[in-house]
Amino acid sequence: MNIIVCVKQIIDPEIPAAIFKIDPNAKRAIPPDRRAFIISDYDEVAVEAAIRIKEAKGGKVTVLSLGSQSVIETIKHCLAMGADEGILLTDPLFEEEDRSLTAYALAMAIKKVGEFDLIFCGRQEGDWDAGQVSLGIAEILGIPSVNPVKKVEVKNGTILVKRIVDDGYEVIEIPCPALVTVSNELGKPRYPDMKGIMMAARKKISIWTSQDIDAEPSKLGPSAAKVKMLKLYIPVNEARCEFVEGETPEEAGANLALRLRKAKLI
Template sequence: MLHMICCVKQVPDPETPASQFKVDEATKKVLPVPGIQPVPDEYAILGVEAALRIRDAVGEAKITILTLGPEAARDAVKHALAMGADEGVQLTDAAFENGDSFATARALAAAIKKLEPFDLVLCGRQAPDWDVGVTPSIVADILSLPCITRASNVKVSDGTLQVERVLSDGFETVEASLPAVVTVSNELGEPRYPQLKQIMAAAKKQVSVWSAGDLGVDSSQLGAAGSLLSLDRLYVPVQDVKCEFIEGETPEESAEKLAAKLREEKLI
């Protein structure tokens, strides 16, 4: 039976009003906004949707949801289970905290390895918290699997993977052998709305919780300790908009003044 693993993530609400978004520059942390709860990353949820569509097409498949994050991150797993996924695994450990894409990928790859046998790993194209979008590629690299990014359509037939992927100027369709890692883009369409019965069933489902020890990865490879990147400064950029009207008697005069101004500002 086809086994698909979907990596999901709970993120600070990307639709937090800009006026409410605040960071603490001293601790280099994003401050939670009162009354605004974290939400599941929509790209990752589309990965779950892609898996469900594959299952609808092939008839039988197992879908496991994997997340890395604190207790509260379980909401994303529960949401994916409510959509129709079968099992959930959550990686929670102090050792995972504050990791960059590399450290996180090591933990995810180890968990995926532990979930073997699997055929397909589905992720969102990028999470809207840091918008880096490289973790799935690193996971694929660690597991020595093909990686196809920004999918708009994912199909599995006769043991092969067909992926339509989004390019800047169109689409391309590629094939790969299984197992593989695929990241899904918003062009896939809308994720399904969970049926109430499934929401209730998901609420009752147990989500396995694995620590760093369960993965058998040295904690020096994980979290802040295993990160290759370091955060120098976190701040909200100040956007200064200055509006100036160029006056002139005639259109020619206005244009001349505008050109002079632009040259003065070294814009042309």
């Protein structure tokens, strides 16, 4: 099977809050350094799902990601896990933070990759929690999609999945090609071993621009964005403490009640 996995690099959500910064003008988070980048956790599970099918049925796993040159480290991580090929999409036209534009760019890149049987994505982003890109890709490519999924099997050229619902799961069978977004219920992703890390280090990552994937410039960039971010900021929490005293515990209690009533809290 030819499997494509779309992954995203994010700022590690476990970094200390004290060093998390944003650029209010650009409306973007500012990573403290390169070590703060990791693969989105749901996307790592998607890579694991793809490798499991490759091990069971054979085939090829191609990892596709969009971003800056730093994303190469994330792609290398996927190769170390067991993926076969990595492709990075990087272009100034891809920098707009709009899910519809990201879905369009990834879909055009998938068309350039060629024939495929299955596309895996994580159920949602590990930073914005949007969960829109995967469904957008399926819509653009005109293929069926299921979201979110806890188990995937390939049987007789079709995909059998367990889709998570509020009170359990439902079993769905879909034809290939298809897109499936997986959740962490699928299981813990493997940790790359030394052999995989060394092999990934030697592999070359293909780098494609908007021209390489035949994307229409009018469908990318700020002018094509369907969502406009008005403001991005870190909430500021202010707290004040006031001591209510009295000559006796009873008087202190009465003064507290009067103060709360004055503040219209009781």
